Amino acid sequence: MTNFELRPISDAIGVEVIGIDLRQPLKHEVVKEIEQAWYEHLIVLVRDQDLTLDQQHSYASNFGKVAVRSQSSATEHEKKTSNTLMLITNVRENGKPIGTLPDGEMMFHSDTPYYERPLKATLLYAIDIPSRGGNTLFSNSYRAAETLPDDLKTRIGNRKALHIYDYGNQNKTDDSYDKSIHPHFAHPVFRRHPETGRSALFVSELMTEEILGVSQQESKELLKILFEHQRKQEFIYEHKWRPGDILMWDNRCSVHARTDFPRDERRMLRRITLEDEHPVLAGDPPMNDAMGS
Structure with a gap:
């Protein structure tokens, strides 16, 4: 049986999975344990991975159906590579961006809340990271x-x-x-x-x-x-990317933001997403009295 460790990465949100190789298929019991940790901690980090796009797909598909991306906003490079891919990068070829959302800071958001059925999960894999900035902040919703x-x-x-x-x-x-x-x-x-x-x-x-x-x-x-x-710090974890990091987050119960970074330094991350098999459900406001506080 595969031995691995689950380690919280902050008091607010997030867990790191240590001791797995995502180039190899994961056993069913491993997937279920990671999935339960994801439900509890909202984001799952695995470091030091060397993944092809197909291997990233295989990991993602353990947790749901990989979403086909709308091609109307995709670049030619993205279209030629895969209909599920979004490259988050400032890299340009012949003066044209090869990916999406290239530069600058981004405010807190979840992915595709403007859909009738928003994406349930996003998986982002780091390839090139600038010397400073370009961090992703996650807030526990x-x-x-x-x-x-x-x-x-x-x-x-x-x-x-x-x-x-x-x-x-x-x-x-x-x-x-x-x-x-x-x-x-x-x-x-x-x-x-x-x-x-x-x-x-x-x-x-x-x-x-x-x-x-x-x-x-x-x-x-x-x-x-x-x-x-x-934006209160008590809800937030700031992730400082390293090449080989892959993060999966739950768009149903977290928001994320991006810090600024030097525009003359390469930043490239590979994004795929998961469809939500459930419709959006209304929740009751979690009242403090009902929670016993």
Whole structure:
């Protein structure tokens, strides 16, 4: 039987799997143990791996169906390589980016909340890493939900928030985008995880436009409070990438962000994602009284 170790990487979120080689098929019992650790810790890190894209696919497929990426936003290089691949890189050939999301800082977000059924998981494998910056921050959305004041949870209740795909626009108001152009969808602010049953705060500064059912002013006030709450250090782990790292995170109960990095240094990570076999479920606000605190 394969011997490996599970080691938490922070008090807030994340676990590292030590002692496995992802170039080899994983035994069923190993997959199940990693999966349970993922449900508990939200992100799973494995270091020092030397993986082909096919091997990354094989690892990912232990946990669900690998998603086919929309080709409308893919580069020619990505299209030629695989219809499931997104290269997160600033590398250019003949002056053109070979990948996606090349440069700069990114605010907290989950992946594809503007889909009717957002992606459940993202797996990112590090190839080239700059000398500084380009770190990924992860925030625990369970803890963010659980630690909101009860009066705020009651105020939000079972409302939904509208999410929109518009990376270039940080001022998402009714007048700032055309919904016929930009993909969008509304989901419960408190989202119930289909496996754990826990409620997570399902909003993000980069993707969430408004809370529905309240005035625009109240929506702005609520989102400002929620976004500031998500950024509290007690919920966050900052991952400093090394080549050979592969991280899998749960988009249903975490958000992530990227720090800036030198634009003249190479950064390349290989991303694939997993479809969610479950519809988005509404969660009850996790009230502190009900939790016994």
